[in-house]
Amino acid sequence: MEQMSRNIGYQLKKIRGQRSLSLDDVAKATNVSKAQLAQIEKGESNPTVSTIWKIASGMRISFSSLLQPPCGQFQKFDEKTSTVVSEEDGKYRVYSIIPYDPERGWEFYKIEMDPGVIHRSEAHSEGVEETLTVISGQVFVEAGGMNEHLSQGETLVFSGSQEHHYENPTNETTILHLILQYR
Amino acid sequence: MEQMSRNIGYQLKKIRGQRSLSLDDVAKATNVSKAQLAQIEKGESNPTVSTIWKIASGMRISFSSLLQPPCGQFQKFDEKTSTVVSEEDGKYRVYSIIPYDPERGWEFYKIEMDPGVIHRSEAHSEGVEETLTVISGQVFVEAGGMNEHLSQGETLVFSGSQEHHYENPTNETTILHLILQYR
DNA sequence: GAAAATTGTTTATTATAGTATACATCTGTC
DNA sequence: GACAGATGTATACTATAATAAACAATTTTC
Numbered sequence: 518m519e520q521m522s523r524n525i526g527y528q529l530k531k532i533r534g535q536r537s538l539s540l541d542d543v544a545k546a547t548n549v550s551k552a553q554l555a556q557i558e559k560g561e562s563n564p565t566v567s568t569i570w571k572i573a574s575g576m577r578i579s580f581s582s583l584l585q586p587p588c589g590q591f592q593k594f595d596e597k598t599s600t601v602v603s604e605e606d607g608k609y610r611v612y613s614i615i616p617y618d619p620e621r622g623w624e625f626y627k628i629e630m631d632p633g634v635i636h637r638s639e640a641h642s643e644g645v646e647e648t649l650t651v652i653s654g655q656v657f658v659e660a661g662g663m664n665e666h667l668s669q670g671e672t673l674v675f676s677g678s679q680e681h682h683y684e685n686p687t688n689e690t691t692i693l694h695l696i697l698q699y700r
Numbered sequence: 701m702e703q704m705s706r707n708i709g710y711q712l713k714k715i716r717g718q719r720s721l722s723l724d725d726v727a728k729a730t731n732v733s734k735a736q737l738a739q740i741e742k743g744e745s746n747p748t749v750s751t752i753w754k755i756a757s758g759m760r761i762s763f764s765s766l767l768q769p770p771c772g773q774f775q776k777f778d779e780k781t782s783t784v785v786s787e788e789d790g791k792y793r794v795y796s797i798i799p800y801d802p803e804r805g806w807e808f809y810k811i812e813m814d815p816g817v818i819h820r821s822e823a824h825s826e827g828v829e830e831t832l833t834v835i836s837g838q839v840f841v842e843a844g845g846m847n848e849h850l851s852q853g854e855t856l857v858f859s860g861s862q863e864h865h866y867e868n869p870t871n872e873t874t875i876l877h878l879i880l881q882y883r
Numbered sequence: 884g885a886a887a888a889t890t891g892t893t894t895a896t897t898a899t900a901g902t903a904t905a906c907a908t909c910t911g912t913c
Numbered sequence: 914g915a916c917a918g919a920t921g922t923a924t925a926c927t928a929t930a931a932t933a934a935a936c937a938a939t940t941t942t943c
Contacts, residue, residue: 551932552932566704566752722919
């Protein structure tokens, strides 16, 4: 069962409860069948966009409110279970810690750069901002004609919508955390 | 063909064009089949929420960006084509000018109150704000223990999440515009 | 207490979402 | 000019979304 189907089901059931409505009440307000609403609430259906649109319209709620995970819940991510998504000759390893989520709008990576490695990156599309933090070691960053040297504990924010590259100028592995935010 | 399917198709085609990607490129980035992407772009498919989620994730865009109508287009609404949605004994007529849209979050009504009519409204759920404008005539508004008298050209904003009522104290029909915004 | 109504669940059915594959056309390479 | 590759479209097929209706349990009404 997809997490998103569960989220939609949870949010729909929650708002129905808050308003003390029956499945029949919601069916009338939204023009979606009672059986389908029941399945959606149980997270047992992958509804079409127009069905969710009908529900949001009939209930007078925003579309995205139905896509939110349950409020106040923890979401724990463990770098040990993260996946390698890129590995240039094994010397520049990128791990996805928090994957991109269309509602959140950013993604979170851990990067390991072996000594002397230079990573070149092409410009992303418009509106991408990178936030780079050195966890250990050092990194040299060049983007858009600007240069910066970062040590442990330092963070750099810059536009990823231009060519940029990272370099590990030390003789030990550099560990980085990278947030890519898309606007 | 639903307007929303057209919007999704338009936005997807636009962003694919901006990034100079083929259908095959997008299929690989999103794990949605080329045939389905083609149908979605043509607005010939009513995709499921998880398909759109895959597209938004793979393309690194927000979910709602795919739901937007084409940018910069006019959307004209004519009160002549609006529908009567409520008519208490024919003396209090409510016309939907702009229906609720889950992305916009509000709806727009025209109200006609005959002389002497009192309209009572129960409290809406939490987070509903009413914006009432007198187009012609006058109206007396009571909500949450507060009272206000409005003449032509005056506008009142108040919380619709409490019992409220309108009264036409004159001997002519009052015309009102009402925006209901849901947060 | 009986009957009606309400509520959520289940089932049979239809419509369509979504895919793999084939196809037609166009573009690039030699 | 021939061929390979890329591109978007069309098709056959499977999986499932969505509905109408039936059902079982509970609640409400008299």
